[in-house]
Amino acid sequence: MGNEIVLSVSHLSKQYRKGVKAVDDLSFSLKEGEIFGLLGPNGSGKTTTILMLLGLLESTEGTVEVLGHNPFRTPLVVKRQVGYMPDAIGFYEYMTAYENLDYTARFLGLDANEREKRIKASIAKMRLTDRMHDKVKTYSHGMKRRLGLAELLVKEPRIAILDEPTQGLDPQSIREFLSLITSLRDSEGMTFLLSSHQLDEVQSVCDRVGLFSRGKLISFGSVDALGEEHFGKEVLIDLQAEGKDDLELLLKKQKGVIGVDRQGDNHYLVTASEDIRPILAQQVFSAGCNLTSLEMKKHSLNEIYQLAYKEASNE
Amino acid sequence: MNKREGSALTGLKVIWLKEMQDYAGNIRMIILMLLIILTAGASMYVAAQTLRSFVGEDSFMLLNLFTISQDPIPSFLSFISFLVPLTGIALGFDAINSEFQNRTLGRVLSQPIYRDVLLFGKALGAVSAMAIILLALWLLVIGCAMLFLGVPPSGEQIARAFAFYVVTLLYALLWYLVGMMFSIIFRQSAVSALVAIALWLFFMIFWPMISQLLAYAFGGGDSFQTAKLEVVLGRISPYRLYTESALAILNPSTRSLGVVLFSQLQGAIMGSALPFGQSMLLIWPHFTAFLATIILLFAIAYVLFQRKEIRM
Numbered sequence: 369m370g371n372e373i374v375l376s377v378s379h380l381s382k383q384y385r386k387g388v389k390a391v392d393d394l395s396f397s398l399k400e401g402e403i404f405g406l407l408g409p410n411g412s413g414k415t416t417t418i419l420m421l422l423g424l425l426e427s428t429e430g431t432v433e434v435l436g437h438n439p440f441r442t443p444l445v446v447k448r449q450v451g452y453m454p455d456a457i458g459f460y461e462y463m464t465a466y467e468n469l470d471y472t473a474r475f476l477g478l479d480a481n482e483r484e485k486r487i488k489a490s491i492a493k494m495r496l497t498d499r500m501h502d503k504v505k506t507y508s509h510g511m512k513r514r515l516g517l518a519e520l521l522v523k524e525p526r527i528a529i530l531d532e533p534t535q536g537l538d539p540q541s542i543r544e545f546l547s548l549i550t551s552l553r554d555s556e557g558m559t560f561l562l563s564s565h566q567l568d569e570v571q572s573v574c575d576r577v578g579l580f581s582r583g584k585l586i587s588f589g590s591v592d593a594l595g596e597e598h599f600g601k602e603v604l605i606d607l608q609a610e611g612k613d614d615l616e617l618l619l620k621k622q623k624g625v626i627g628v629d630r631q632g633d634n635h636y637l638v639t640a641s642e643d644i645r646p647i648l649a650q651q652v653f654s655a656g657c658n659l660t661s662l663e664m665k666k667h668s669l670n671e672i673y674q675l676a677y678k679e680a681s682n683e
Numbered sequence: 684m685n686k687r688e689g690s691a692l693t694g695l696k697v698i699w700l701k702e703m704q705d706y707a708g709n710i711r712m713i714i715l716m717l718l719i720i721l722t723a724g725a726s727m728y729v730a731a732q733t734l735r736s737f738v739g740e741d742s743f744m745l746l747n748l749f750t751i752s753q754d755p756i757p758s759f760l761s762f763i764s765f766l767v768p769l770t771g772i773a774l775g776f777d778a779i780n781s782e783f784q785n786r787t788l789g790r791v792l793s794q795p796i797y798r799d800v801l802l803f804g805k806a807l808g809a810v811s812a813m814a815i816i817l818l819a820l821w822l823l824v825i826g827c828a829m830l831f832l833g834v835p836p837s838g839e840q841i842a843r844a845f846a847f848y849v850v851t852l853l854y855a856l857l858w859y860l861v862g863m864m865f866s867i868i869f870r871q872s873a874v875s876a877l878v879a880i881a882l883w884l885f886f887m888i889f890w891p892m893i894s895q896l897l898a899y900a901f902g903g904g905d906s907f908q909t910a911k912l913e914v915v916l917g918r919i920s921p922y923r924l925y926t927e928s929a930l931a932i933l934n935p936s937t938r939s940l941g942v943v944l945f946s947q948l949q950g951a952i953m954g955s956a957l958p959f960g961q962s963m964l965l966i967w968p969h970f971t972a973f974l975a976t977i978i979l980l981f982a983i984a985y986v987l988f989q990r991k992e993i994r995m
């Protein structure tokens with residue numbers, strides 16, 4: 369990851385004409401080559417933020433700078449280098465997939481050969497080659513979304529902004545998509561900003577995430593850092609042992625153990641103030657049990673998300 | 684800061700070409716073309732039949748083809764003045780809201796183009812399509828004229844036919860822009876189509892009645908005043924502007940389009956033709972009114988579209 373800041377937002381606010389304050393005093397920045405996840409419940413202002421980053425919506429207050437430019441004042445420079453995939457994606461249904469991509473590629477000022485090369489390569493990457501000369505009206509929802517990703521690849525942008533990119537994709541396509549963006553980040557140094565509801569996917573690829581609630585960023589940082597922020601330095605230890613009926617009491621007595629959650633017959637989840645795996649192993653052993661598994665678990669984004677929103681709504 | 688980088692018209696050609704291409708295979712266009720060819724053909728045939736008996740007597744044979752009618756078939760001009768607005772509206776009524784409905788707007792506008800270029804490109808595409816259709820129709824008329832009547836039209840007749848072509852194209856553009864404007868205002872294309880057609884019918888059918896009533900009400904009993912008022916009010920309707928201009932162009936003996944005082948006619952030879960330049964002077968105000976309306980409509984569409992939110 370480079371250190372160059374490619375996108376920065378400061379004190380950004382948007383109030384829609386009907387009075388809804390959709391984004392409220394938002395500030396953050398992205399470094400080159402970073403994958404950033406924008407998370408939040410429905411209506412929390414993710415799409416509104418994205419549209420302002422692209423200069424497609426005017427902000428009420430605050431500034432946006434993308435690659436050193438204001439996207440609302442100098443849209444062409446920004447739009448040339450930023451790819452966007454909207455959450456509600458559509459194509460000209462009476463045109464083929466290839467024609468659709470060719471139409472938008474023409475705006476990039478590429479010559480015919482270059483367009484053909486890029487479009488074919490992108491369509492192949494999204495596994496649509498055998499359908500590329502079919503009209504888009506014959507496409508399924510997920511295929512249209514894959515075509516949207518192909519369009520993004522044709523542009524070869526420096527920053528890609530994707531609004532709920534995995535929605536409607538099958539598990540294989542999701543896996544492919546996630547590995548595609550990490551490989552693009554690694555090979556081209558592309559920066560990604562994606563909004564999503566699929567927390568485990570986001571967790572697996574995002575370097576940092578921002579949690580949105582009612583237009584405000586309530587948490588921002590790497591998943592680990594957020595875990596620490598909301599759960600303190602506590603660690604979760606997943607322990608499985610066979611032999612004795614109940615290890616719960618024994619485990620609870622150990623120094624440093626905060627809580628024990630029994631997950632199954634021989635399965636315990638221990639919350640501890642630090643990593644006390646060696647001690648736990650010893651105890652289990654001396655109690656005459658067989659230790660079958662001992663793992664330290666990170667707080668999942670899901671748990672962080674739940675807790676963060678509980679905290680936010682209590683404030 | 685506000686200066687536009689790159690060309691302000693980046694991408695215009697791309698949109699223009701796509702719009703033209705869209706129209707080429709469009710079922711809407713095919714139906715309209717069939718309708719125009721059918722009606723124009725019928726009225727031309729009737730006009731030619733009527734004219735044949737007068738060959739040699741009239742020096743404006745070609746122009747008569749446009750205006751002569753024989754019951755029950757209306758003249759070519761009446762068909763055109765009816766079908767041209769319909770074509771304009773048919774091309775424009777879903778120009779923008781179809782992009783919303785297809786959810787293509789976000790994708791297209793995130794490409795390196797200015798937002799207004801989409802409007803320009805669409806209008807340009809529609810004008811080009813209509814220009815081509817009308818040109819084909821005109822060539823057909825002139826061809827028929829030579830075939831039926833056996834005399835080549837004079838230079839002046841060609842010039843007048845061309846002027847008629849330009850005015851008709853402007854009239855078509857005006858209604859296209861009305862359709863486009865409503866396609867920005869209303870999200871549903873059925874609504875924008877209905878409103879545009881309602882406005883057209885209003886100007887064609889109801890406004891003449893209303894302007895007459897108003898003229899009587901405010902004319903103060905003076906018949907000359909009433910008539911003048913009626914002309915002024917009536918010309919608010921683009922339909923009236925168009926038919927008056929067409930009449931002045933196609934019928935060279937038209938000497939005035941307003942209320943004529945008897946004193947103005949003194950010295951004029953009744954029925955004598957006005958030279959081409961004089962006829963053009965006569966419709967100059969109409970022509971500028973058309974241009975002004977077109978610019979105004981485009982400006983309104985532009986402002987509405989700039990303020991429109993992209994999202995669904």
Ligand SMILES: Nc1ncnc2c1ncn2[C@@H]1O[C@H](COP(=O)(O)OP(=O)(O)OP(=O)(O)O)[C@@H](O)[C@H]1O
Pocket residue numbers: 384385386387388389390408409410411412413414415416417455992994
């Ligand atoms: N055109 C509009 N006019 C008025 N209010 C709007 C408009 N568009 C969005 N809003 C409001 O702005 C807020 C944020 O909406 P936004 O679409 O940005 O949320 P989101 O986080 O993208 O939600 P989702 O997860 O459902 O996509 C919501 O309260 C919404 O009602």
Ligand SMILES: [Mg+2]
Pocket residue numbers: 414415416455531
């Ligand atoms: Mg959204």
